[in-house]
Amino acid sequence: MTRFFPSSLFAQVMVSVALALLTAQAVSVVLLYRAGEERRETAAITSAAFRLVNGAEREARREARRAAQEEFASITGDRGPRRLRSPESVGGDIGFLPRPLRFFVSAEPPIPLSSEEGAREERLRAVLGNEGIEPHAVAIAVVKAGDDPQLVRFVRSRPRLSTTQGWRERRVLTVAIQREAGGIWEAARVIEPPRPANALGVLVFQTLVTFAFLLVVLFLVLRRITRPLALLTDRVSTFSKKPDQPVRLEETGPADTRRLIAAHNQMEARIAALLDEKDVMLGAIGHDLKTPLAALRVRIENVPDDAQREKMAASIEDITATLDDILSLARMGRSGALEVEAVDLGMLAIGVAEEFEDLGEPVTMLNPPRVVARVQVTWIKRALRNLVSNALRYGGDAELSVEIDGNTAVLAVEDRGPGIEEARIAEMMEPFTRGEASRNRATGGAGLGLTLARAIAQQHGGELVLANRNSGGLRAELRLPL
Numbered sequence: 288m289t290r291f292f293p294s295s296l297f298a299q300v301m302v303s304v305a306l307a308l309l310t311a312q313a314v315s316v317v318l319l320y321r322a323g324e325e326r327r328e329t330a331a332i333t334s335a336a337f338r339l340v341n342g343a344e345r346e347a348r349r350e351a352r353r354a355a356q357e358e359f360a361s362i363t364g365d366r367g368p369r370r371l372r373s374p375e376s377v378g379g380d381i382g383f384l385p386r387p388l389r390f391f392v393s394a395e396p397p398i399p400l401s402s403e404e405g406a407r408e409e410r411l412r413a414v415l416g417n418e419g420i421e422p423h424a425v426a427i428a429v430v431k432a433g434d435d436p437q438l439v440r441f442v443r444s445r446p447r448l449s450t451t452q453g454w455r456e457r458r459v460l461t462v463a464i465q466r467e468a469g470g471i472w473e474a475a476r477v478i479e480p481p482r483p484a485n486a487l488g489v490l491v492f493q494t495l496v497t498f499a500f501l502l503v504v505l506f507l508v509l510r511r512i513t514r515p516l517a518l519l520t521d522r523v524s525t526f527s528k529k530p531d532q533p534v535r536l537e538e539t540g541p542a543d544t545r546r547l548i549a550a551h552n553q554m555e556a557r558i559a560a561l562l563d564e565k566d567v568m569l570g571a572i573g574h575d576l577k578t579p580l581a582a583l584r585v586r587i588e589n590v591p592d593d594a595q596r597e598k599m600a601a602s603i604e605d606i607t608a609t610l611d612d613i614l615s616l617a618r619m620g621r622s623g624a625l626e627v628e629a630v631d632l633g634m635l636a637i638g639v640a641e642e643f644e645d646l647g648e649p650v651t652m653l654n655p656p657r658v659v660a661r662v663q664v665t666w667i668k669r670a671l672r673n674l675v676s677n678a679l680r681y682g683g684d685a686e687l688s689v690e691i692d693g694n695t696a697v698l699a700v701e702d703r704g705p706g707i708e709e710a711r712i713a714e715m716m717e718p719f720t721r722g723e724a725s726r727n728r729a730t731g732g733a734g735l736g737l738t739l740a741r742a743i744a745q746q747h748g749g750e751l752v753l754a755n756r757n758s759g760g761l762r763a764e765l766r767l768p769l
Contacts, residue, residue, distance in 0.1 A: 329411075744765055
């Protein structure tokens with residue numbers, strides 16, 4: 288599910304709300320369509336009920352008039368004024384029915400009593416009950432006009448009606464009631480009101496227009512909310528790489544988002560100020576410590592005891608080297624510090640190996656492939672020297688290799704020493720952490736070698752990976768992106 292669902296906040300909210308809106312609109316279409324059908328059916332039931340209510344009375348009046356006309360004609364021989372036919376009997380729409388088809392009586396049920404029309408029957412009884420009629424029995428049937436024999440004969444006798452398009456598909460509602468047990472059946476026939484042309488299509492179109500309008504509004508609102516968050520995310524990612532270059536983001540979006548951006552701007556400014564203070568402090572330390580150390584180096588030349596003088600000189604060199612490591616580590620991450628150039632990493636590793644070979648150290652270098660990467664040469668050499676020095680110090684020898692792993696260049700240093708406990712591998716890359724407990728620089732250094740190597744790798748967008756070898760010893764990988 289998560290594989291197909293979008294990951295961004297904007298996309299997730301858009302998809303979720305769009306699906307909810309679409310579902311709600313679909314339900315609305317169904318309800319509106321069913322309500323329209325209910326209205327059409329209720330209109331037909333109501334019309335049929337009133338035809339039943341007034342049908343018997345109209346038939347009685349009509350029979351009385353016909354009898355009077357016939358009696359008058361037998362006396363005078365005058366047929367009387369010709370009665371015009373109702374437009375209902377000659378119209379051009381199948382919705383108009385002649386009176387004999389609209390209301391009629393029968394001694395037997397004109398339609399089956401077993402028809403499954405429970406809902407219609409309840410509506411019909413409710414309408415009749417409002418008129419004071421409680422029928423003993425009710426029968427209801429709905430058929431197509433083309434399946435009603437009397438209606439078919441009527442249409443065939445009216446050429447204008449027989450040419451009406453789709454009249455056979457019109458629905459005819461026939462209702463019949465028996466007011467008393469054993470009484471006659473009064474029946475009425477009604478042509479159900481036609482469904483508006485393309486009613487469902489119109490509803491769907493209106494729904495889609497509403498849905499599109501709501502999506503546009505939602506898109507604009509979400510864009511106003513999430514765009515400042517996206518800009519803030521990009522800025523945080525950039526700031527993590529260049530924390531000394533603060534950029535003030537414009538405070539836009541809702542109030543909560545504006546407060547968040549304002550807090551981030553303040554944080555950036557504070558961090559940049561702290562970094563500047565750190566640089567000033569480290570510069571002062573470098574100046575205030577190196578100058579006295581140089582003076583001490585000169586003064587110990589007057590010490591007559593050679594052994595003491597050498598010990599004092601070694602101590603001064605240890606302090607100077609540690610100070611250089613601390614200053615180099617502190618400068619990591621500052622803008623302008625990384626001046627890269629295209630370098631063959633294989634040749635760079637060979638150069639480092641030759642430096643140790645000239646000192647008589649057991650360092651070997653496998654034949655490296657040609658791997659060109661853009662790096663800061665001095666720093667990469669320093670990181671590689673630190674790894675080789677650790678391998679020589681704890682393993683007795685070192686083996687260098689250069690490999691390509693996908694889009695990553697791997698500078699590897701392997702030794703045959705005791706390795707590192709798995710639980711302490713991450714700890715060993717922290718500042719001032721040593722592999723052995725003594726503070727003797729000859730046996731363990733200051734504990735900044737791996738820390739510097741990791742910082743240099745991270746400055747290049749890579750990483751330092753330490754792992755114990757299956758055959759014994761440690762493998763340190765300086766992994767740099769190509």
